[in-house]
Amino acid sequence: MMLGFSLTKVLFTFAAILLAWFAFKYVGRMAERKADGDAKRAAQRTAKEMTPCPQCGSFLDAQSARACGRDKCPYPG
Structure with missing residues (x-):
């Protein structure tokens, strides 16, 4: 069993990190957009x-x- 680095393992790890990074950015952006919409609706109801x-x-x-x-x-x- 070989536990060393290979190009496939490095590329897969890099792709997984990028996928997680962009997923967190997307979720954060959606939450921010929802919060902005809620704030605008609340301002209209004052x-x-x-x-x-x-x-x-x-x-x-x-x-x-x-x-x-x-x-x-x-x-x-």
């Missing part, structure tokens, strides 16, 4: 700050509040 109108009591988006149509509404039209 709650917005709501502010009550002091005149009518309706809750409006604090960033883009518009006038409710009443005379003393403090928000622009």
Whole structure:
């Protein structure tokens, strides 16, 4: 039984290492892509700050509040 190096053993070992390397890179890339997609979906589902109108009591988006149509509404039209 011969335990020395042969060209076939070296090439097979090198190919197995390369295959494992690329497989780990691929799996990592897929996990990163999934995490990015999850983060984007979570960002789209975020709650917005709501502010009550002091005149009518309706809750409006604090960033883009518009006038409710009443005379003393403090928000622009």
